[in-house]
Amino acid sequence: MAKEKKVQQITDMDADFAQWFTDVVVKAGLIDYSGVKGFYILRPYGYAIWENIQAILDKRFKELGHHNVSMPVLIPESLLQKEKDHVEGFAPECAWVTLGGNEELPERLCVRPTSETLFCDHWSHVLHSWRDLPMKYNQWCSVLRWEKTTRPLLRGREFLWQEGHTIHETAEEAKEETETMLNVYAELCEDYLAMPVIKGRKTDKEKFAGAEATYTIECMMHDKKALQSGTSHYFGDGFARAFNITFSDRENKLRYPHQTSWGVSTRIMGGIIMTHGDNNGLVLPPMIAPTQIVIIPVAMHKPGVLDKAEELRARLEKAGFRVMMDDSDQSPGWKFAEYEMKGIPLRIEIGPRDIESGNFVAVRRDNGEKAVCAIDQLEEKADELLKTIQASMYEKAKANLTENIYPATTMDEAKAVIEKGGFIKMMWCGDEACEIKMKEDVGVSSRCIPFEQEHLGDVCPVCGKPAKEMVIWGIAY
Amino acid sequence: MAKEKKVQQITDMDADFAQWFTDVVVKAGLIDYSGVKGFYILRPYGYAIWENIQAILDKRFKELGHHNVSMPVLIPESLLQKEKDHVEGFAPECAWVTLGGNEELPERLCVRPTSETLFCDHWSHVLHSWRDLPMKYNQWCSVLRWEKTTRPLLRGREFLWQEGHTIHETAEEAKEETETMLNVYAELCEDYLAMPVIKGRKTDKEKFAGAEATYTIECMMHDKKALQSGTSHYFGDGFARAFNITFSDRENKLRYPHQTSWGVSTRIMGGIIMTHGDNNGLVLPPMIAPTQIVIIPVAMHKPGVLDKAEELRARLEKAGFRVMMDDSDQSPGWKFAEYEMKGIPLRIEIGPRDIESGNFVAVRRDNGEKAVCAIDQLEEKADELLKTIQASMYEKAKANLTENIYPATTMDEAKAVIEKGGFIKMMWCGDEACEIKMKEDVGVSSRCIPFEQEHLGDVCPVCGKPAKEMVIWGIAY
Numbered sequence: 013m014a015k016e017k018k019v020q021q022i023t024d025m026d027a028d029f030a031q032w033f034t035d036v037v038v039k040a041g042l043i044d045y046s047g048v049k050g051f052y053i054l055r056p057y058g059y060a061i062w063e064n065i066q067a068i069l070d071k072r073f074k075e076l077g078h079h080n081v082s083m084p085v086l087i088p089e090s091l092l093q094k095e096k097d098h099v100e101g102f103a104p105e106c107a108w109v110t111l112g113g114n115e116e117l118p119e120r121l122c123v124r125p126t127s128e129t130l131f132c133d134h135w136s137h138v139l140h141s142w143r144d145l146p147m148k149y150n151q152w153c154s155v156l157r158w159e160k161t162t163r164p165l166l167r168g169r170e171f172l173w174q175e176g177h178t179i180h181e182t183a184e185e186a187k188e189e190t191e192t193m194l195n196v197y198a199e200l201c202e203d204y205l206a207m208p209v210i211k212g213r214k215t216d217k218e219k220f221a222g223a224e225a226t227y228t229i230e231c232m233m234h235d236k237k238a239l240q241s242g243t244s245h246y247f248g249d250g251f252a253r254a255f256n257i258t259f260s261d262r263e264n265k266l267r268y269p270h271q272t273s274w275g276v277s278t279r280i281m282g283g284i285i286m287t288h289g290d291n292n293g294l295v296l297p298p299m300i301a302p303t304q305i306v307i308i309p310v311a312m313h314k315p316g317v318l319d320k321a322e323e324l325r326a327r328l329e330k331a332g333f334r335v336m337m338d339d340s341d342q343s344p345g346w347k348f349a350e351y352e353m354k355g356i357p358l359r360i361e362i363g364p365r366d367i368e369s370g371n372f373v374a375v376r377r378d379n380g381e382k383a384v385c386a387i388d389q390l391e392e393k394a395d396e397l398l399k400t401i402q403a404s405m406y407e408k409a410k411a412n413l414t415e416n417i418y419p420a421t422t423m424d425e426a427k428a429v430i431e432k433g434g435f436i437k438m439m440w441c442g443d444e445a446c447e448i449k450m451k452e453d454v455g456v457s458s459r460c461i462p463f464e465q466e467h468l469g470d471v472c473p474v475c476g477k478p479a480k481e482m483v484i485w486g487i488a489y
Numbered sequence: 490m491a492k493e494k495k496v497q498q499i500t501d502m503d504a505d506f507a508q509w510f511t512d513v514v515v516k517a518g519l520i521d522y523s524g525v526k527g528f529y530i531l532r533p534y535g536y537a538i539w540e541n542i543q544a545i546l547d548k549r550f551k552e553l554g555h556h557n558v559s560m561p562v563l564i565p566e567s568l569l570q571k572e573k574d575h576v577e578g579f580a581p582e583c584a585w586v587t588l589g590g591n592e593e594l595p596e597r598l599c600v601r602p603t604s605e606t607l608f609c610d611h612w613s614h615v616l617h618s619w620r621d622l623p624m625k626y627n628q629w630c631s632v633l634r635w636e637k638t639t640r641p642l643l644r645g646r647e648f649l650w651q652e653g654h655t656i657h658e659t660a661e662e663a664k665e666e667t668e669t670m671l672n673v674y675a676e677l678c679e680d681y682l683a684m685p686v687i688k689g690r691k692t693d694k695e696k697f698a699g700a701e702a703t704y705t706i707e708c709m710m711h712d713k714k715a716l717q718s719g720t721s722h723y724f725g726d727g728f729a730r731a732f733n734i735t736f737s738d739r740e741n742k743l744r745y746p747h748q749t750s751w752g753v754s755t756r757i758m759g760g761i762i763m764t765h766g767d768n769n770g771l772v773l774p775p776m777i778a779p780t781q782i783v784i785i786p787v788a789m790h791k792p793g794v795l796d797k798a799e800e801l802r803a804r805l806e807k808a809g810f811r812v813m814m815d816d817s818d819q820s821p822g823w824k825f826a827e828y829e830m831k832g833i834p835l836r837i838e839i840g841p842r843d844i845e846s847g848n849f850v851a852v853r854r855d856n857g858e859k860a861v862c863a864i865d866q867l868e869e870k871a872d873e874l875l876k877t878i879q880a881s882m883y884e885k886a887k888a889n890l891t892e893n894i895y896p897a898t899t900m901d902e903a904k905a906v907i908e909k910g911g912f913i914k915m916m917w918c919g920d921e922a923c924e925i926k927m928k929e930d931v932g933v934s935s936r937c938i939p940f941e942q943e944h945l946g947d948v949c950p951v952c953g954k955p956a957k958e959m960v961i962w963g964i965a966y
Contacts, residue, residue: 044611046561047568048598053611056556056626063557079533080540084523085562085600085631085647086584091524104590107563109600111585112646113635121525123562123586123600134521134530143817149533153631154562158590169589170562340620 022353025291029235034164036285040294040354043164050162050169054278057354060302061281062172066152068204068300069174069276072196078148078176083130085153086121091129095254098128101221105157107169123156128222128247128273131177132255135269139179141260145269146185148178165282166489173277179257179269183248186270190244193274194227197242205280206297206405207231207287208413209241210435210484212460217444220273224248230459230484232413233286236433238459238486241283244274282489287409288378294355295377297405298398305394306351307337310344310363320367324360324390331391333398352377357401358394378405417484419468426454426473426485435459435486439479441472449474456485499830502768506712511641513762517771517831520641527639527646531755534831537779538758539649543629545681545777546651546753549673555625555653560607562630563598568606572731575605578698582634584646600633605699605724605750608654609732612746616656618737622746623662625655642759643716643966650754656734656746660725663747667721670751671704674719682757683774683882684708684764685890686718687912687961689937694921697750701725707936707961709890710763713910715936715963718760721751759966764886765855771832772854774882775875782871783828784814787821787840797844801837801867808868810875829854834878835871855882894961896945903931903950903962912936912963916956918949926951933962 022035037043042058054062070080086109093099106122124130135147154172162168176193180186194211201207209229219226223245231241249268252258261267288295298304305328309321318339325337338347344361351359361373367387374383374393378401385393416434420426429436436456440446447458465482472479499512514520519535531539547557563586570576583599601607612624631649639645653670657663671688678684686706696703700722708716726745729735738744765772775781782805786798795816802814815824821838828836838850844864851860851870855878862870893911897903906913913933917923924935942959949956 044614046607047565047610048561048563051561051563053561053607054559055615056558059558060556062559079537081533081536082531082539082631082649084525084528084530085633086525086528088524106588106590107586107598108588109584110587111583111597113582113584113637114580120588121584130523130530133524137521138532154559156562160590172559 022291022293025234025289032289032291033282033286036289036293036353037164042281042294045164048169050159050167052164052168052170054172057302058281061284061296061300062278064300064302065200065204065276065280066174068200069196070152072199073150073176076148076192076196078150078178081149081151082153083124083127083134083151085124087124087127087129088119088121090119091133092122094129094132095222095251098222098251102126102157105159107156107158124153125155125157126273126275127151127155127175128177128251129255132251132257132271135179136255136257139257139259139269142181142262145259146178146180146189148176148189150174150176165278165285171277171279173275176272176274178272179252180271181259181261181269183270186272187246189272190225190227190246190274193272194229194242194244197244197274197276198229200276201229201231201241201280202406204297204299205284205287206299206402206409207241207283208406208410210413210460210462212462212484214243214460215444215447215458215483217447218458220245222247222250224250228460230486231283231287232416232435232486233283233489234289234412235286236412236416236435238435238488239279239283239286240459240488241280242274242276245272247271247273288405289355292349293353295405296355296357298357298402301334301355301357303334303336303354303356304398305333305335305358305360306356307335307360307362308344308347308351309337309339310361310366312339314364316367317362317364321362324362324372324387327390328394331394333394358397376401378408419466420473421469422473423453426450426456430454430456430487435484437466437468437482437484439469439472440481440483441475441477442480443472443475443477446472446474450485454485455487457488459484459486459488499768499770502711502766509766509768510759510763513766513770513830514641519758519771522641525646527636527644529641529645529647531649534779535758538761538773538777539755541777541779542677542681542753542757543651545677546673547629549676550627550653553625553669553673555627555655558626558628559630560601560604560611560628562601564601564604564606565596565598567596568610569599571606571609572699572728575699575728579603579634582636584633584635601630602632602634603750603752604628604652605654605728606732609728609734609748612656613732613734616734616736616746619658619739622736623655623657623666625653625666627651627653642755642762648754648756650752653749653751655749656729657748658736658738658746660747663749664723666749667702667704667723667751670749671706671719671721674721674751674753675706677753678706678708678718678757679883681774681776682761682764683776683879683886684718684760685883685887687890687937687939689939689961691720691937692921692924692935692960694924695935697722699724699727701727705937707963708760708764709893709912709963710760710966711766711889712763713889713893713912713963715912715965716756716760716763717936717965718757719751719753722749724748724750765882766832769826770830772882773832773834775834775879778811778832778834780811780813780831780833781875782810782812782835782837783824783833784812784837784839785821785824785828786814786816787838789816791841793844794839794841798839801839801849801864804867805871808871810871835874853878855885896943897950898946899950900930903927903933907931907933907964912961914943914945914959914961916946916949917958917960918952918954919957920949920952920954923949923951927962931962932964934965936961936963936965
């Protein structure tokens with residue numbers, strides 16, 4: 013058996029971005045395909061990224077007073093049907109359990125596509141008084157949606173997510189919650205994943221089934237398409253009325269509470285890949301990378317090399333970095349390619365000549381820059397380089413976003429934007445018919461009505477009627 | 490609306506242990522019932538206990554080189570059928586998805602009852618060389634088993650668990666893994682949950698479907714029945730052969746790897762309740778309690794009381810305790826009962842006279858003992874008391890176990906043990922027929938063949954044939 017494993021090849025991202033993406037998720041060891049279409053295995057390296065995202069969010073949720081819970085995986089059809097808009101949105105995508113223990117069930121049960129109905133049913137049991145409010149819950153789980161076309165991480169029939177569900181005494185408090193949680197998601201993206209976001213509200217056409225309002229963060233991928241990366245929904249008291257959830261208010265009168273939900277899924281890992289990846293594979297932001305630094309001993313059979321490499325590893329680990337050292341018998345060249353594929357932010361090379369001169373070589377994954385650094389300054393240099401990488405990755409992604417949003421005041425201008433790639437910002441009359449026409453004629457959907465509005469004109473370029481607000485349009489994943 | 494909530498009543502545990510258990514899980518706020526039989530909601534307080542268990546195990550798994558992954562929730566029927574014993578064991582309890590997106594599926598899909606088949610399918614894709622071994626994986630998820638009779642935490646149609654799955658180069662290494670993981674479970678029980686265990690091997694009749702050997706930790710509950718609290722399975726290469734998982738060994742020959750799996754579920758929370766609970770409700774070991782100390786201000790309208798209570802809380806939090814202070818307008822009496830129901834290990838009462846004398850009152854949940862302590866010594870006293878509580882709870886449970894295991898050398902002796910309650914230790918010939926007879930005549934199942942063997946006689950008291958080993962028998966949950 014040959015010791016040398018083959019360096020893995022991936023498709024050129026500019027030639028075929030979709031195939032490049034699939035190559036990266038498979039060859040970086042993030043996912044494997046299962047025997048069922050649209051169901052994927054999140055392998056150790058992929059799951060470790062998700063665990064880092066979970067840790068950041070879970071800590072933040074708890075700081076903000078949320079509690080984790082676990083709801084059943086199955087929803088009776090009658091429960092799903094209680095809120096009219098909600099069931100219309102989700103029933104077509106449900107997977108149904110019809111047999112249990114070889115007996116036909118009296119009522120078919122849906123594998124949860126989302127859990128609003130379950131939370132509502134629970135709250136209808138346990139909510140009594142305004143003193144019980146707010147109830148701010150979250151659950152980490154997987155959900156099923158029977159999609160026709162599927163892609164790893166981006167569109168699975170099963171995906172992992174967190175779903176936050178809260179009920180509140182007043183509409184104001186519930187609205188504030190949706191805003192707070194959207195900001196938590198924006199911070200996750202910008203501060204940890206180095207993904208700049210546009211915050212805004214979804215149009216009625218694009219909002220969540222059963223919501224009064226859906227808020228979103230939208231990111232621009234390398235191919236200038238949009239990825240909805242997190243959403244937060246305000247339900248008013250619609251679900252509460254449908255599920256008869258009431259409480260005694262401060263005047264001892266029965267009232268309906270106001271409700272929210274919000275979620276981020278493993279889809280965001282697809283976003284990391286498509287924001288930062290390159291033709292050598294994955295590029296991970298240091299804040300989220302399972303391994304931040306890989307140490308590769310060069311000419312490791314030479315005396316002292318492995319010892320020094322291990323010494324560097326131990327020092328970095330002690331200083332709190334997530335670090336590994338690869339002393340396997342693959343060649344340095346194979347190792348360089350392998351850890352580039354896996355997107356490890358910083359590579360440290362150490363060989364006999366480096367040791368002699370008291371130096372090591374540090375190579376940035378994001379731009380390939382090499383630096384020769386003093387071993388004495390190992391920890392400071394590693395810290396400095398990782399911070400620089402994190403900041404540079406954000407700046408690069410931010411430039412991609414800001415340089416590729418174009419105003420349009422006519423349909424022709426809008427089409428021209430999509431031809432070169434990017435988001436369109438354009439005034440809108442508020443009419444769904446114009447959204448449908450944008451989809452048909454330009455091939456874009458409304459991504460959001462951004463919180464940061466601009467006045468680009470007085471009329472809707474689609475219909476010519478008076479414009480209400482500015483919308484961001486794009487081709488979406 | 491009355492400010493004073495009613496103190497909750499529960500059934501006397503000696504009058505009706507089963508009803509007492511149900512009362513505790515509901516009234517301590519651990520679970521709620523869903524609309525589907527056997528599916529439960531783990532409420533914030535219940536889930537917080539599970540999160541503490543998760544944190545202990547997850548850290549240990551990772552220290553031992555395991556990686557978390559995520560496998561699909563659905564298993565194609567053909568995949569489940571690949572290992573004959575396994576499918577025979579689980580197919581009768583499967584819930585089947587037969588419709589996806591309103592279309593009938595070409596093959597029905599089982600909601601996972603356990604994931605051996607999925608791990609095997611994955612390994613058949615990704616395992617190539619001995620260099621890839623071992624692969625030591627774990628997943629945190631829920632599984633479904635369509636039980637006929639169900640009880641919260643103890644026997645749900647859905648339950649949360651972790652399932653570890655590993656493959657190894659050699660049988661020896663795999664066997665060592667099963668032993669290591671059984672010890673991890675035993676440490677969880679004894680060092681954190683204050684639940685003494687008996688370690689042993691299951692008989693062939695009681696082992697996991699498809700396993701060569703199943704190892705178990707068995708605990709004795711307050712009612713002297715047995716709870717299987719964690720299991721670890723050695724599969725040999727049976728699954729590997731069934732799923733055609735092979736690797737190139739060090740001599741470059743194709744070989745089958747050896748496999749294990751092991752799991753602990755939310756059932757263990759039922760064990761905590763039934764080991765330590767009393768007629769005032771739950772009693773939680775300090776190591777696992779979401780809140781270790783509750784501070785209750787007495788006569789809190791008096792000047793300085795709330796400030797002092799908050800000062801104590803802040804000091805304890807700073808010292809690393811999980812602590813809360815209840816300044817709600819319920820009466821102290823209501824609060825005492827409420828936090829006893831919730832099993833918070835230590836209650837601190839602080840009122841005007843305590844403050845004047847520089848003291849606080851500490852009340853142990855496990856035995857009701859009160860101590861007057863100096864406020865100056867708050868942190869040391871809290872630490873000392875929590876450690877004492879943890880140790881006392883273990884000792885009490887240990888006494889319950891050791892005092893209620895009785896040797897039997899005749900069937901009449903065995904029946905007498907079960908009449909007074911307890912475990913039987915008895916020699917066994919190794920014959921399944923005798924296990925069946927023990928079930929029919931004495932009403933017990935074999936709990937395990939304990940690692941710590943004793944020689945109680947030369948013959949099997951059931952059939953009179955030569956005895957092979959000693960077995961622990963009991964009535965099991």
